[in-house]
Amino acid sequence: MERKNFLRSLIIGAASAPVFLDACKKDSSDSTASTETVSNTGSSSASNSCTVAPTETEGPFPTKAPASYVRSDITDGRSGYKTTVKITINSTSTCAALANTMVDIWHCDAEGNYSEYGGSGMQSTNYTSVHFLRGRQTTDANGVVTFTTIFPGWYSGRATHIHVHVYNSSGTSLKVTQIAFPEGTGSAVAIVNGYGKGLTGYTYNKSDNVFSDDSTGIEIATVTGSIAAGFELTKLINV
DSSP states (O other), rough: OOOHHHHHHHHHHHHHHHOOOOSSOOOOOOOHHOOOOOOOOOOHHHHTTTOOOOOOOOSSSOSSGGGOOOOOOOOOOOSOOEEEEEEEETTTTTBEEEEOEEEEEEEOTSHHHHHHHHTTSOOOOOTTOOTTTEEEEOTTTTTTTEEEEEOOOOTTOSSEEEEEEETTTTTTTTEEEEOOOOOSSSHHHHHHGGGOOOSSOOOGGOOOOTTTOOOTTBBBBBEEEEEETEEEEEEEEOO
């Protein structure tokens, strides 16, 4: 997927200095932003169904060697607001949890950059030699994997999102999809506010070329928490 006008967005973002937290520490600030809790979450009706998750593109920045990054903490030194990601994998045929299923996730950092890529027109900052915000876990008996990461930033042309690739225990691909975030007043996206970059020029889900056709909100996760306490994202993905 092309990241149009990405260089322009970096220039705009540089004009306002974002304030980051250490990914593993809470913010002790008394500011309203740090204590404001999320007031809107994802679509519970979509999450409770056995509807198969939409198949989406891996994008232009998939993990190059996902089997090399079996880990639950994927922050890898990146600064940002701590976020716990809990994904449940279910079978659409039985609506039951799928144990021993491999789940890869990856997303951009607070500034909108991906590891393992860069130095080109699509991403000027060169992160080809590092591997932050990428990881693999195997689902437990309840079909659940848990990752510790940071809240993703945003870049021009895309809404805030996380990429997911699910494989069975033999390594056969079952689903490539993406996770969207709730938006609007009181949402985590609004509270994080682009890490100080703001949301001017932000592409909302309804205009995003991946999520715009998601009329039922099946791709939208539930997100709770605050900057001070950390955020928690939960998502059911049926494959």
